[in-house]
Amino acid sequence: MNAFDVLGDPVRRRIIELLSEGELTSGAITATVRAEFGISHSAVAQHLRVLRESGFATVRAEGTRRLYVVDSTPLREVDVWLEPFRRFWSQRLDALETELARTRRKK
Amino acid sequence: MNAFDVLGDPVRRRIIELLSEGELTSGAITATVRAEFGISHSAVAQHLRVLRESGFATVRAEGTRRLYVVDSTPLREVDVWLEPFRRFWSQRLDALETELARTRRKK
DNA sequence: GACTTATATAACCTAGAACTGACATAGTCG
């Protein structure tokens, strides 16, 4: 599954957000997501699988717990894709800065 | 349709890429996409509609032609969402820079 | 060893996304 498709799902985006704070167990993730989205534990587990298989997360076992961490690689891909478009808003920022500088000089 | 969902489709991503170069007619977009993906003109038209309705593109009429331009607003949303994760790779870049600086000093 | 907890998978169902082909509308040109 492609990186953009993975991010297409709000539950998965939320999980990635949660993981951005640091390592979490499957259970912790499931608890939060269940509370927020009202879906079954199985549904969450399946999203976790997608995240694993698409490289967004890696897992480490500790007893019966599974500890998930983000792998930023695919996020970076998205960032790279976005790169050429960034000029659209940084341009405006530049323009804004120029304008501000001009205003300041006039004072 | 949510911005991430819109970007989930490869055809739509391609159209946005094409538009990043500048204004294009519906016909020009359709020709390219049909060649690259082998889908019908109707399918492309429907993707264009999604892009319009989700705010990724705006249209201007000129005779029978429709000229499409990117609106970067939703792309920016994605960029904003990505922001907190950027530290994952810029961190590494910083580390690399530090390392490079150290190496240089040693020379 | 039986019971419980943590996690993952399997089988099935459903809604909706994306496609096709047919049709609709409105400019353009002889």
Place this chain on the structure above:
DNA sequence: CGACTATGTCAGTTCTAGGTTATATAAGTC
């Protein structure tokens, strides 16, 4: 005007992502 071009929409079909419930596995606990 009639034919052609550019573009968009509609109706129907197909496929798949994401959900549920039930089941499986393996590690702790009494």
